[in-house]
Amino acid sequence: MSNLKNDLLLRALRGEAVERPPVWMMRQAGRYLPDYIKLRNQYDFFTRVQTPELASAITLQPVDQVGVDAAIIFSDILVIPQAMGMTVLMEEGKGPLLPDVIKTKADIDNLVTDGVEHTLKYVMDALSLTKQELNGRVPLIGFAGAPWTLLCYMVEGKGSKSFDKAKQFCFTQPELAHSLLQKITDMTITYLKAQIKAGADTVQVFDSWSGMLSPADFNNFARPYLIQIADAVSEDAPVILFPKGSWYALEGLSNSSAAGLGIDWTVTPQLARKLTGGNITLQGNFDPSRLLAPISEIKKSVKEMIDGFGTQRYIANLGHGILPNVPVDHARAFVDAVKEYSMTTAQQIA
């Protein structure tokens, strides 16, 4: 962390002054990049994830080709269910499938809860290798899925429009649900600390399905575990929480130990600032579909977004992962627009 040539991301997370906002894109290492698609045609998903040289090469592609201010390690949130002993299948373009879902106390008792530093050593190796290859160019981000989102997959077994099996499990067997969430949480804390030790400068926790929950259920099944992770991992490095769709949670989470909060595009920058009271660095929130607009429109919308958030305590990003059908020059236009944002016209928050 000490010898970074570009430490905009870390300064923004620490609330320090920056010349301009840092910019990166969720899922920036992946399916919209032609060089990624070449590797995808040669190696299956988990080979790419589990081979440090491949994961590292994929991680570096958007740094080299799109010019983002941070690298995020190429991996998947479902490596934790795998490390806990579950089978996870990934069919290209079809999403994940977990054939043996969690149903009973015995299923939870049977989950592996230790040794994640060893079972997921390939992630740590990919981080160390990437850190070395980056040679201080930009910070490196590690990540994990949030406990609620991982429970969704571990109980539902696949993606879903409503995750009603996962919710039914929580509503009918809340004690079991909480014991599962706690196990995932403990494993995730160890995992994220190991990622930081291996070279991650900061980590993001993706609660991709938290917006499926009512505010009361979020407070019951999601929030406490996000807080536990933020509290434990913040000792080692700044933590970014991204509770997608849970605009109602922003106010409460702004007072947590997290350094940053991810915002999706259903919240205006102005409201996000109002709800979080300037207490925390905000990250987001460009509609990923808007990268399909003409480049002139992208540049105009980026300017409006930064005008809304201000240049300080802010990380420019999308409001969700980049879509596979985004042209690379549109992704680059997004990044360039942030870099070109004139400080003279900027609304200063700090």
Added chain:
Amino acid sequence: MSNLKNDLLLRALRGEAVERPPVWMMRQAGRYLPDYIKLRNQYDFFTRVQTPELASAITLQPVDQVGVDAAIIFSDILVIPQAMGMTVLMEEGKGPLLPDVIKTKADIDNLVTDGVEHTLKYVMDALSLTKQELNGRVPLIGFAGAPWTLLCYMVEGKGSKSFDKAKQFCFTQPELAHSLLQKITDMTITYLKAQIKAGADTVQVFDSWSGMLSPADFNNFARPYLIQIADAVSEDAPVILFPKGSWYALEGLSNSSAAGLGIDWTVTPQLARKLTGGNITLQGNFDPSRLLAPISEIKKSVKEMIDGFGTQRYIANLGHGILPNVPVDHARAFVDAVKEYSMTTAQQIA
């Protein structure tokens, strides 16, 4: 409308005093009911929709079997794209498919924009027949899809996690998008007025995908058309708008000519009341997955929901359509819990 034995729904929409809140469930006529499944096994989807006797029988099932305070006509939002000349295929359990999507100005010019009273006469016939069969037991609700949501299907051609093709169309060809939205709006206004003439006591406009839009894009591509519909149709009967996922739109829409606003379960009843300032009747917002909880839990949650909304200017409902895997006795427990809600403990809004 004059001879209704149970007019709770209409009184709630008019802001008049009620003994208890009316209750109905979105998609109440459908796939969780064994008698519906029997008809589904005999007749394909559009046969059920287009045969007034079948549509009417399906509409009446939840009134007879679950005890709801309103009937909603069994139909589909995609009858409007059909009436405009598009092919709509419906594969059981797979969702809709529109093989010839809208791409160009010529595609929009070719859309049929008149004669909806004739092309969709089967809906009006189903309404008249149902009105007669109901014999004043409960009010009858008509409905249509909102222009933005119909554009999603007409441009994307099927369901989608992001509707990025539909958005790309709007972002790259906004003039075309607006001309399409206006054509859908004009057709929808005529259609809803015809439904009212045929017997609908009130109509609901479903903007199922409005929550995919940023607040700015909602104000551009969704809101103006909802307002046009509400303004035109409110002359004939009360209009309920349901912009699912668009919590940010509630405040603005509460000052429209709509009589009611649908609320999903990501908004607490208290916040929904605060945002809408008591200006409008609210409808919702039980998490459909929570109908999979034990019956005792359902009853407890219903009580909390009504405590939150208050009993006046309120229509108890789900926050989205009922799920196919909900046991009928759980649906009935939801309805019964509303009916049993004690006025003595009720928080009065009016």
